[in-house]
Amino acid sequence: MRAPDGLNVASLYSDFRIDEVAIAREVMAERVRVFTDRSVSGALSSPFGTLLLAAIIGPGAGWQQAAIWLVLINLGELLILGFGYRYRAVRPDARSSHVWARYQIGANAATGLAWGCSIWIMAVDPVSPLYLFNICVLVGVSALCVSIMSAFRLGMRLFALGVLLPPILHVFWISHPQAAQIGSGLSILLALELYYGHFARRQLIHGLDAAQRSRAQVAQLSQLRGELFQSNQQLGEKMPTLARHWNASTNWPPGTS
Secondary structure (H helix, E strand, O other): OOOOOOOOHHHHHHOOOOOHHHHHHHHHHHHHHHHHHHHHHHHHHHHHHHHHHHHHHHHHHOHHHHHHHHHHHHHHHHHHHHHHHHHHHHOOOOOOHHHHHHHHHHHHHHHHHHHHOHHHHOOOOOOOHHHHHHHHHHHHHHHOHHHHOOOOHHHHHHHHHHHHHHHHHHHHHOOOOOHHHHHHHHHHHHHHHHHHHHHHHHHHHHHHHHHHHHHHHHHHHHHHHHHHHHHHHHHHHHHHHHHHHHHHHHOOOOOOO
16 A cells, blocks of 8 residues: 655654754844843943043043043943944844944944043052052953853953053053052953853853754744644545555455455
8 A cells, every 4th residue: 555645744854953054143143132232231321330430530630531531431332322223223134143243342342442541541640549449440340241242252352451451551651569469460350251251152152052942943843743734634635545445455345356
């Protein structure tokens, strides 16, 4: 007996596989979305920190220098917001989302450098509490890169270097009495941020990959269920024909040959 035409259930299972290229593309798109959302959130909350820093250091460094630094840092934040809202408006597909990641990485790198340059632009007496306060603020800002910038290794490195490298260079340039201690401490902090940021990025990518694979499997299972339901209907429609073939091949009922 031959199976009815058009019914090949085995082929349904053979087509059940994951498109690795599509999964990688969707993971990249999700990384860009997460990176953009985190960057925009950070840029929206940034004025609280920038205004506080300028207000505290302004009397010692001069209000003109504080105003210059505020203009520079806000330009970087505006770039982040501009690219972020434009990305949300365009809603690029998975194939072109990486272009927007480059824009955000560049904007964040510029913002990080503006943060770090605060120690140069708003220069105060190196032994005053204001100088150490500025460094403490930069330490706190740089720590944010582990959570905000972890989606992309390059973005995290550029932001962390932009925030911490200027004060490291500055303490040695001015021959600060504790230049070795401050410089080594900031260097260790930079290394630790890059180290833990690496694991944060891997964890994020792993979670996004698992989520995309689950969605793909659910979609394929739904499609397979529909195809099996359709095949079951076809089989039901052909049951009378199968019964006649079976009766003819087995001479059933007796005496019909």
